Amino acid sequence: MKNHLPLAELQTKLLGLIKNSYVPEPDDENYFHQVAGSENLQLIKEITRWWRQNHLERYCFFTARFLKATGQMETTTASYYQSNNHSSFIEEIGPHFLKWLIGHTIGLTSVIARFELGMMAINKDEMYEDDITWPCDPLPVIHALIQGNLSGESILSGRYRMIISDKIIGAFEVEEITPTESIAPVMCRDIHR
Amino acid sequence: MKPILIGTTYEGNRPEFLKKIVPVVDFLEFSPDSLATSYKGVASINPQKLDELKSVHNQVEFLVHGVGLSIGSFDGFSQNYLRLLDDLYENLSLKWHSEHLAYMFVDGVNLGTMITLPRNNETLEMVCRRVDTIQERYKIPFLLENVVSLIPEYHSDYSHADFLNRICKKTGCGLILDIYNLECDAHNHGLDITLFLQELDCSYIREFHLASGYLDSGFMTDIHVGLTDQSTIDLAKHVIQTYHPDNLKAITYELLDEFVERVGQEAILGELEKLRALFYEKSPATC
Numbered sequence: 001m002k003n004h005l006p007l008a009e010l011q012t013k014l015l016g017l018i019k020n021s022y023v024p025e026p027d028d029e030n031y032f033h034q035v036a037g038s039e040n041l042q043l044i045k046e047i048t049r050w051w052r053q054n055h056l057e058r059y060c061f062f063t064a065r066f067l068k069a070t071g072q073m074e075t076t077t078a079s080y081y082q083s084n085n086h087s088s089f090i091e092e093i094g095p096h097f098l099k100w101l102i103g104h105t106i107g108l109t110s111v112i113a114r115f116e117l118g119m120m121a122i123n124k125d126e127m128y129e130d131d132i133t134w135p136c137d138p139l140p141v142i143h144a145l146i147q148g149n150l151s152g153e154s155i156l157s158g159r160y161r162m163i164i165s166d167k168i169i170g171a172f173e174v175e176e177i178t179p180t181e182s183i184a185p186v187m188c189r190d191i192h193r
Numbered sequence: 194m195k196p197i198l199i200g201t202t203y204e205g206n207r208p209e210f211l212k213k214i215v216p217v218v219d220f221l222e223f224s225p226d227s228l229a230t231s232y233k234g235v236a237s238i239n240p241q242k243l244d245e246l247k248s249v250h251n252q253v254e255f256l257v258h259g260v261g262l263s264i265g266s267f268d269g270f271s272q273n274y275l276r277l278l279d280d281l282y283e284n285l286s287l288k289w290h291s292e293h294l295a296y297m298f299v300d301g302v303n304l305g306t307m308i309t310l311p312r313n314n315e316t317l318e319m320v321c322r323r324v325d326t327i328q329e330r331y332k333i334p335f336l337l338e339n340v341v342s343l344i345p346e347y348h349s350d351y352s353h354a355d356f357l358n359r360i361c362k363k364t365g366c367g368l369i370l371d372i373y374n375l376e377c378d379a380h381n382h383g384l385d386i387t388l389f390l391q392e393l394d395c396s397y398i399r400e401f402h403l404a405s406g407y408l409d410s411g412f413m414t415d416i417h418v419g420l421t422d423q424s425t426i427d428l429a430k431h432v433i434q435t436y437h438p439d440n441l442k443a444i445t446y447e448l449l450d451e452f453v454e455r456v457g458q459e460a461i462l463g464e465l466e467k468l469r470a471l472f473y474e475k476s477p478a479t480c
Contacts, residue, residue, distance in 0.1 A: 087303070
């Protein structure tokens, strides 16, 4: 019988290869070099990414649609998977993914993730308050995401303030904050709840 | 000889679909992980899903097929999974339960998929110890399933079949033979299915899994997306006719919940009726 690496070492190194946190060293067994260069390893990464994407599309409705519409879905979910120890439960992965996006992206991606995190909390009857500055009018964007037809035309320039709160009927209000004129808060009942 | 029972996977939250499939199956197979929800870090069986199952407990039998036990992790199997199984065990009458012979967690980190084990003495002893613990805890039969090898194999001391035989002999557990997974291993890694079956002690087989997947970059994956291919059905028939798995009790058609609508409820019902016609009265003794 051949000498085997202890299971702990074998599994730890394979985990590192799958998570991109380990590169085989010259004195590692040839097996790890073989796995590192194999199509199988890429397949495993692709399968794990597919599963995460599948779950996130079901759970993070707005954010997933935005990421898909802007061509970021695959790279973002792959990046999330590689750098996080995700839960087995979508109820935990969803909010965790959104918080990660908020911390690791900028612009509209981060804003939409923050909006969705708030909607999720309020839909679960949790107490929630947030004040988000949007780099565009949120209503056409939200509408287009619901309809599944987001385009550049949906993203109208401007700066808007969105207040999210469990105390607001409809969960959020929006007002334009630039340049000089301010519009009355827009009630957005029934868009998400 | 009793007929082979026909059943399918069910993940809950489809009460209308449940009403349709219950009349055409003998059992439902479900995973504790799929029936569970997590709230503030604590996972528990979703009470609505549990009630759904309780509502049909007089019409069908229940089999549990786990995903999250991770029996092959060097640092121990999942205690969270066992707590979920405890819940089901206390609330439902389960005919048997099963898991994949693989690992999904390493040092607490979720791999996101299942990886097969090297077949050597260290893993043999570890798996057998854990099977013993599980069988001690739950007084119903426990089965292990052959899993598709995704990653190139680390050198092993035992063949696939010999390893399964040894685990079953040492612990008294049974086997789920996933017919489609055999096809995947043959396609992806050149597994000789005939040699495998000749070497396997088929008396350990209690259940077949039938499923389908798709080709990704030339690899056959075991993501259960559709109806069973004819080649898989033919192989299942061949195993019964040639190797006489005398303790085969059930055949499960596996389909991921995500694909129920895409495949279509009527097509799923048709698949189950087809399997019943093909296998229900085809016990090994009569083939």
